[in-house]
Amino acid sequence: MGRAQAREALSAREQTDAALFEAIARGDLGPLGVLFDRHHEHVRQFLLRAAPNEADVDDLVQETFLTAARAAASYDGRETARPFLVGVAVQLLRRRRRTFARLKGLLESFGRTPTPPLSTPEDEASLAEDEARLRSAIARLADERRLVLVMVEWNGMSGVEVARVLGTPVGTVWRRLHEARAEVRRALERGAR
Structure with a gap:
């Protein structure tokens, strides 16, 4: 060069x-x-x-x-x-x-x-079960809710950025995020019983 x-x-x-x-x-x-x-x-x-x-x-x-x-x-x-x-x-x-x-x-x-190694096989099995329940709960979300959840929670985007990307009002983004979190929480609580 x-x-x-x-x-x-x-x-x-x-x-x-x-x-x-x-x-x-x-x-x-x-x-x-x-x-x-x-x-x-x-x-x-x-x-x-x-x-x-x-x-x-x-x-x-x-x-x-x-x-x-x-x-x-x-x-x-x-x-x-x-x-x-x-x-x-x-x-x-x-x-x-x-x-x-x-x-x-x-x-x-x-x-x-x-993930860092866990101390016991029981801990690893418990974590694997928790991750499977979480994946399952998120997979059942409607596409619009799932995209918002992934963009905010795992990609660190703000609600305003997500709204711009998706072409929706910010209020809609926050509603979808709230609904996605609530739906995942309910699914995890049902699975814990």
């Missing part, structure tokens, strides 16, 4: 996400790599929790960034692109849902989150 290319790469890494999207909208795809480096892990973690099939996650991550590059001109100028990129991933998931079977394996990845 020549000095000019190295300076250009360093310059791109120092730019805000908004500036990178402006460059992409002008036809320069170099900044897409910088955006990918900054945000691919957040998008991947969201998709691990929300995608119906873990095997598709890496393809969906790639597709998210390629789609975002094509939509660069519509980027809203926020300093961080994370909510925009998660929104693109949500739209891709919705498209897949219409094309493929319902999301029956949505929560397969929840059990794959690394």
